[in-house]
Amino acid sequence: SQKIEQNSEALNIQEGKTATLTCNYTNYSPAYLQWYRQDPGRGPVFLLLIRENEKEKRKERLKVTFDTTLKQSLFHITASQPADSATYLCARAAGTYKYIFGTGTRLKVLA
């Protein structure tokens, strides 16, 4: 079955550093991967989508990569700020209309 694996351990980093979060998937490569941010008690908010044929995608301080050989996506936040503290979810398409989400990685940026 298709799975998305994210590091369930919280990631603590110092303000100003680059945070790197990992998303590993199983089975065939999805057509795209999505990254969402979720704050406590709130619904996820879409951040970025990266397609299978794209190696890298950027949006402001965010960068996402997609490595079909490693079956992995990396999510980077450069110049991290305390306001970036949240849980970050990775999701893959599992068919045309189905989605599978990872359990998320909690990021804490220390001032």
Next chain:
Amino acid sequence: EAQVTQNPRYLITVTGKKLTVTCSQNMNHEYMSWYRQDPGLGLRQIYYSMNVEVTDKGDVPEGYKVSRKEKRNFPLILESPSPNQTSLYFCASSLEKGSSYEQYFGPGTRLTVT
């Protein structure tokens, strides 16, 4: 304001008492979906709808029903709730005919079944 709304936000009920959680979006999105979120298990898809009168099962559909009679509404029905359906529920919608397949999520409904 573009948004997905859910009601109620919090619900405590007893085993076997039928309930409906409503979901509405004002973005004219074709696609809508329901998820449940549990600690350690993440977001799991319950049902989704590609358009009016078209629905299909996600990964965890047992014990749930949905309907899509209007484009904007996608209610989740629990005919006979059980304690294992205690969870945080999210409704989401997206414009499938686009480039990002971005899902817009509602604020969540915290359901407790005793």
